[in-house]
Amino acid sequence: xxxxxxxxxxxxxxxxxxxxxxxxxxxxxxxxxxxxxxxxxxxxxxxxxxxxxxxxxxxxxxxxxxxxxxxxxxxxxxxxxxxxxxxxxxxxxxxxxxxxxxxxxxxxxxxxxxxxxxxxxxxxxxxxxxxxxxxxxxxxxxxxxxxxxxxxxxxxxxxxxxxxxxxxxxxxxxxxxxxxxxxxxxxxxxxxxxxxxxxxxxxxxxxxxxxxxxxxxxxxxxxxxxxxxxxxxxxxxxxxxxxxxxxxxxxxxxxxxxxxxxxxxxxxxxxxxxxxxxxxxxxxxxxxxxxxxxxxxxxxxxxxxxxxxxxx
Numbered sequence: 001x002x003x004x005x006x007x008x009x010x011x012x013x014x015x016x017x018x019x020x021x022x023x024x025x026x027x028x029x030x031x032x033x034x035x036x037x038x039x040x041x042x043x044x045x046x047x048x049x050x051x052x053x054x055x056x057x058x059x060x061x062x063x064x065x066x067x068x069x070x071x072x073x074x075x076x077x078x079x080x081x082x083x084x085x086x087x088x089x090x091x092x093x094x095x096x097x098x099x100x101x102x103x104x105x106x107x108x109x110x111x112x113x114x115x116x117x118x119x120x121x122x123x124x125x126x127x128x129x130x131x132x133x134x135x136x137x138x139x140x141x142x143x144x145x146x147x148x149x150x151x152x153x154x155x156x157x158x159x160x161x162x163x164x165x166x167x168x169x170x171x172x173x174x175x176x177x178x179x180x181x182x183x184x185x186x187x188x189x190x191x192x193x194x195x196x197x198x199x200x201x202x203x204x205x206x207x208x209x210x211x212x213x214x215x216x217x218x219x220x221x222x223x224x225x226x227x228x229x230x231x232x233x234x235x236x237x238x239x240x241x242x243x244x245x246x247x248x249x250x251x252x253x254x255x256x257x258x259x260x261x262x263x264x265x266x267x268x269x270x271x272x273x274x275x276x277x278x279x280x281x282x283x284x285x286x287x288x289x290x291x292x293x294x295x296x297x298x299x300x301x302x303x304x305x306x307x308x309x310x311x312x
Contacts, residue, residue, distance in 0.1 A: 009168035028085035041285025042067040048298035058136040070281035077178035097179035106156035113148040119217040162195040
């Protein structure tokens with residue numbers, strides 16, 4: 001391959017969501033509303049878990065972690081996207097682009113592992129109820145969470161290094177509203193086959209392993225629930241898993257669209273990113289609130305306390 005005699009790229013130009021010209025105002029209102037709803041909903045759930053002693057259990061410990069990630073994850077790309085829709089500059093610095101890619105995969109991988117740990121928690125609670133407090137002790141929960149953080153950080157570091165160790169010497173137009181592997185790599189002025197292979201394999205293996213572990217946990221859970229004699233007991237056991245299962249479907253649905261579709265599409269890629277970045281994090285608080293009496297009760301207490309504080 002001939003070397004290009006171009007100036008190294010110092011910034012990238014985010015082109016936004018394809019085929020949405022003229023819809024900037026509508027998208028701005030929609031995305032800003034969903035982003036604010038995400039922040040408010042997850043902050044309320046986190047506050048409810050922290051202030052209610054009844055929710056200081058492994059399941060709600062992981063739910064609190066999920067709320068933290070659902071606050072940070074959309075905050076990686078959404079503010080810049082909203083500013084672009086408002087008419088501000090679409091330019092993003094080289095380091096800003098690298099930071100977006102790193103934190104997108106760091107937080108995305110952490111959330112993927114967290115869903116897996118939550119499935120294991122439900123497996124331990126339903127299949128081994130007598131030993132649940134031992135299996136999911138505070139120490140075990142902390143270790144699992146810490147490993148999720150560290151492992152995801154290493155995962156994202158490898159991906160970011162592979163993508164941004166390549167030279168970029170123009171063009172600098174990113175066909176999306178944020179920097180990700182699929183839209184940044186084609187801009188490199190060097191062979192990207194190694195980075196493409198390793199990144200696709202790395203992301204795919206992590207997602208597949210987590211999905212298989214979740215599937216294994218829920219296979220054992222379903223078998224155990226079907227052995228329960230009373231219909232009320234089966235319903236109660238299923239209800240403790242329904243919110244988690246719904247969140248898993250919302251999380252893995254876009255991932256499956258990315259990796260199993262036969263033909264690449266910039267518009268579909270952008271839609272999938274919007275679902276991952278804004279829609280799913282905004283729905284999680286609603287899912288866990290509507291399907292969980294303990295969380296609803298804790299939220300009512302928090303809102304009443306805030307109401308009394310404002311009335312004084």
